[in-house]
Amino acid sequence: MWSRVVEIMLGCWLAVSPFVFRHAADETQFWINDFSCATAVMTLAMLSCWKPTRHAHVGIVLVGIWMIVFAYQNFPEPAPPALQNSALIGFLLIMFGVIPNDATFPPVGWQEYDRNCEESNE
Amino acid sequence: MDSQTISQHDLNAAPAPWSYNPSAWSQRIPICLLAAVATVIATYLALYQWRLISSAWDPFFGTQTEAVLDSNVSDWMHRYFLVPDAAFGAIAYLGDAIFGLAGSTRRWQYRPWLVIVFGIDVIPLGIVSAVLVALQATVVGSWCTLCIVTAVISLILAYMAYDEVLTCLIYLRRVWKKTRSRKVLWDTFCGQPSPVAALIGEEMCGKA
Numbered sequence: 001m002w003s004r005v006v007e008i009m010l011g012c013w014l015a016v017s018p019f020v021f022r023h024a025a026d027e028t029q030f031w032i033n034d035f036s037c038a039t040a041v042m043t044l045a046m047l048s049c050w051k052p053t054r055h056a057h058v059g060i061v062l063v064g065i066w067m068i069v070f071a072y073q074n075f076p077e078p079a080p081p082a083l084q085n086s087a088l089i090g091f092l093l094i095m096f097g098v099i100p101n102d103a104t105f106p107p108v109g110w111q112e113y114d115r116n117c118e119e120s121n122e
Numbered sequence: 123m124d125s126q127t128i129s130q131h132d133l134n135a136a137p138a139p140w141s142y143n144p145s146a147w148s149q150r151i152p153i154c155l156l157a158a159v160a161t162v163i164a165t166y167l168a169l170y171q172w173r174l175i176s177s178a179w180d181p182f183f184g185t186q187t188e189a190v191l192d193s194n195v196s197d198w199m200h201r202y203f204l205v206p207d208a209a210f211g212a213i214a215y216l217g218d219a220i221f222g223l224a225g226s227t228r229r230w231q232y233r234p235w236l237v238i239v240f241g242i243d244v245i246p247l248g249i250v251s252a253v254l255v256a257l258q259a260t261v262v263g264s265w266c267t268l269c270i271v272t273a274v275i276s277l278i279l280a281y282m283a284y285d286e287v288l289t290c291l292i293y294l295r296r297v298w299k300k301t302r303s304r305k306v307l308w309d310t311f312c313g314q315p316s317p318v319a320a321l322i323g324e325e326m327c328g329k330a
Contacts (some may be wrong), residue, residue, distance in 0.1 A: 002223075003220075003224070020296075071204055072204065075204070077201055079204040079205070081172075083203045083204060084204055084209075086160060087203075087204040087205055088205055089207060089212065091213045092213065092216075095213075095216070095217045095220050095221075096220065099220065099221075099224045100224070100237065103223075103224035103225055104224075104225075104226060105226055106133070106226045106228065106232045106233075107232055107233060107313045109313065109314055109315045110232045110313070110315045112315075113315035113320065114132075117320070118266065
């Protein structure tokens, strides 16, 4: 679950990003994007800890892709710190988002397969 | 999560052609540590490119490090990737560490996709780093000690990682040759169990 914990921390960082990077009051899309991505990431990471929605972390990959697309869409040269932040956090979210929940153990499918094999041998 | 059903012996079995298990922690932790060192170095260089620090340390080439970090190649990459190339490198090294840490000690069989993603991150990264150092010498005409250190680390990482990626590819190839079924191959790649995949895993560990 370490990956989900890191995602929640990245979500917290996104939530304070508008203040760290001092978005101007009229840059509404930057404010909305950072806050909505932060909410989405933290919600999806927490949902992943609940069994019926354990695959919710795949959504975090999509949020990550969106943040990179958002940074490229609003692409003045050179990119301002706020957009660089968006792109970097996007890359991080993609990397952490693909990590399965109980990554240290074999996948559930293989665990069940081996259990069935052992039962049929007995 | 019930992890006891698959015995530790099976998880640590050594697959052919190796006498050891390339997915063992003793193989993967050093990769993660080395990647973490490279992440720190690359982050330091990125701090200079962001001008959060005013100079970049170099024991041998003086201000040449700064010339490399401010070169046209760097500038072009900054525009292309949105972030400075050193920051992009730091993300890639961090990825090596993350993908190295995830997975069981039999992930070459149980999560091939993860090993392949790890390989895609580690091996091309080694090549890109080496190319960037070559560009320093030829295009920029300056040298940067820390950049060379990270390039050497990425080549070492590529060397340390290739055995696991190769094992995974051999396993997938054997599944393909046995079944000739795209669906079985894809399911195996995604980590879905099947009798064929289980049998080939056992064969590779010399048990069938």
